Amino acid sequence: MTVQEIKEEIQRLKKETGTTILVHAYQGQDVLEIANYVGDSFGLAQKAQTDSNENILMCGVRFMAETCKILCPDKHVYLPNPTAGCPMAEQLTSAELEKIKAENPDYSVVAYVNTTAELKTLADACVTSSCAVEVCRKIKNDKILFIPDPNLGSFVAAQIPDKTFKCIQGGCPHHFSMTKADVEKAKALHPDALLLVHPECPKEVVEQADYVGSTTGIMAFARNSKNESFIIGTETSIVEHLQFECPDKKFYALSNRLMCTDMKATTLMDIYNTLLGKAGEEIVLDEDTIKKAKHSLDEMIRLGE
Incomplete structure (x- = not known):
């Protein structure tokens, strides 16, 4: 066939x-x-x-x-x-989270939607990358235990300075591997391109971005922008999809390490x-x-x- x-x-x-x-x-x-x-x-x-x-x-x-x-x-x-599967979703077990909760009884647990069903049962609220700031801001508790992505958790915490955040170490191994050097190399190759990244990337990458947002947010920004070239700091499939969707624009992957085998x-x-x-x-x-x-x-x- x-x-x-x-x-x-x-x-x-x-x-x-x-x-x-x-x-x-x-x-x-x-x-x-x-x-x-x-x-x-x-x-x-x-x-x-x-x-x-x-x-x-x-x-x-x-x-x-x-x-x-x-x-x-x-x-x-x-x-x-x-x-x-998903390495980030599977990096923390329910037993480990129960232990962490017991050690931090005055914290509300906020779970990124990229978690197993078992972890979601132990969370006070879930979040997506697009609503994480809003949800964490509205939670009455001023102490938040954010799982399982410290990059997204730190991104949210920076925008809500009046709350205390504890973030579990881990995260997406592909986004986590991005570095400031990757950004410098990509911008040197494509100086006119805007950098659009996912908040699962490290702080040193996020700080250099022209736009930070969810996958659909990145795609919408690229579609609607008057700019003609973009460096995409999330899974490389998004580069391919945008190339098909916007053939009059240019899209480049921040790094080939952003390819998720799962x-x-x-x-x-x-x-x-x-x-x-x-x-x-x-x-x-x-x-x-x-x-x-x-x-x-x-x-x-x-x-x-």
């Missing part, structure tokens, strides 16, 4: 099986082209809530599929490639075989986990508004 033939079969099968395909923006262009919806992880889960289909196929990583299941407990949620794990054949019932994994969470984890997501929505 050719790539085009597989895409046509996927389009046919998803209609035949009543399946909605959600695709995170870090997936490759070929996967994006068979999606019902493309976006950030939480936005995709919200799309699943309002979608009429009972079968949801999440093209991303495991924590995204879990978040989708938490918000859609009555739907069948599938992860096409069960090996697609996000690249899902292929068209994984999706095709999952629709045939020959591959993939259905996400199953118990009722107690769903109830407790949903509370932290509901708080994010309430405070984020």
Whole structure:
């Protein structure tokens, strides 16, 4: 089968099986082209809530599929490639977080949505990169324990100086590897380009950016900007997507180290075989986990508004 033939079969099968395909923006262009919806992880889960289909196929990583299941407990949620995980989401166990909470009883736990379902059950509120500042500002407690990304946590803390933050060490290994030297090299090669970065990058990179925001925020900024060239400081798929979407503009990756192998794990054949019932994994969470984890997501929505 050719790539085009597989895409046509996927389009046919998803209609035949009543399946909605959600695709995170870090997936490759070929996967994006068979999606019902493309976006950030939480936005995709919200799309699943309002979608009429009972079968949801999440093209991303495991924590995204879990978040989708938490918000859609009555739907069948599938992860096409069960090996697609997230080092940041998996770096902290529930036992470790319980110990940290016990050592800091006067702190409210704020969990980045890039966490496992188990960690979300222990959080007072979740956040996305786009609403983290707003949610943390509105939490009544002036002491916040931010997990699991210290870069995003520090970015938020800098904008809310009247609160005390404790950040767990770790973060996304790809964003975390970016350096001031990477920025200097990219700007030397592309002096007219604006630097757009994700707040998961270290402070020394964020401070040099022309725009700091979520994946969808970066893409929207690039689309709407009058500037003609951009250095993209997040997963390299975004460079590719913007090149297709804005062929009259130039896009450059901040570094080739920003390629996430977990996000690249899902292929068209994984999706095709999952629709045939020959591959993939259905996400199953118990009722107690769903109830407790949903509370932290509901708080994010309430405070984020």
